[in-house]
Amino acid sequence: MTISAVIRAYNEGEHLGRLLTGLERQTVAVDEVVVVDSGSSDDTVAIARAHGCRVVPIAKEEFTFGRSLNFGCDAAKGDLLLIVSAHVYPVYETYVQHMISPFDDRDTAIAYGRQVGDHRTKFSETRIMRKWFPEQSIRNQSHPFSNNANAIIRKDVWSQLRYDEQLTGLEDLDLAKRALSLGMRLDYVAEAPVVHVHEETWSTIRNRYRREAIAYKRIMNEEQFSAREAVFLAGVNIMSDYYHAVRHGELLGHLIDIPSFRVAQFLGAVEGFRTDPTMSQSLLRRFYYPDLRRPRSTADLGTPIDYADSTGSNL
Structure with missing residues (x-):
């Protein structure tokens, strides 16, 4: 092929x-x-x-x-x-x-x-x-x-x-x-x-989740996704992010960007859904609920590419 x-x-x-x-x-x-x-x-x-x-x-x-x-x-x-x-x-x-x-x-x-x-x-x-x-x-x-x-x-x-x-x-x-x-x-x-590589501002994060919510409500038309649920999920995700940041010793570096990102994420989602607030519950968890599992090693996947020795443009 x-x-x-x-x-x-x-x-x-x-x-x-x-x-x-x-x-x-x-x-x-x-x-x-x-x-x-x-x-x-x-x-x-x-x-x-x-x-x-x-x-x-x-x-x-x-x-x-x-x-x-x-x-x-x-x-x-x-x-x-x-x-x-x-x-x-x-x-x-x-x-x-x-x-x-x-x-x-x-x-x-x-x-x-x-x-x-x-x-x-x-x-x-x-x-x-x-x-x-x-x-x-x-x-x-x-x-x-x-x-x-x-x-x-x-x-x-x-x-x-x-x-x-x-x-x-x-x-x-x-x-x-x-x-x-x-x-x-x-x-x-x-x-x-x-x-x-995602290097987004607060407004571009909000806009990304807004336009994706607009698309999602057109593709999936099953269960409701309310503003109350968005506020709850934003809080759950902020606390989960803080917990994991503490575990990794990274809290001080992310005190502001964690709530800023999550507010932009869920505000954008609510704005996208507000005219027709529907969302498939089967995928809502995949999109918005925090993952509490610990990562496992994937060291056997192959040889990492060494980009440092490249002479190509903009590397």
């Missing part, structure tokens, strides 16, 4: 070079890289072309998350479409090898991989990643959670379903839900981690 990497990018010159270097160092090579650029004014396009990528432009006024991915997937020639955010980078040289492994089973339509943070990641965001992306793989996952910052899909499945171009986010969850309804298989691959 041939593999195309599809990357959405807008002013990602600071991060894109590291991702492309990581892809070039894989034990299993991708056959092409397609970068969908939505009008970058920095050196994003120059970096992409220097690494041999095919650049597909999309006008800013045409951009939606789903439409930009459809542009890239249309242009891609591979049997498998590896979809990655421009501000992630693989941890191990075996990343692509692990991402394609579920597709030995013809029933597998979509897979998504693990995400972790780095020193730039806010404490609460790190805990969210541990909740959403556990250290154990899930074969034949029963619920439609997926994430296009680190995902892979058969091109024929994408051609059949395509991403919803009207959604304000969560186009990955929407397509996965439709795939599961048709009896297709969704896998989670913990052995294929990427570092997801």
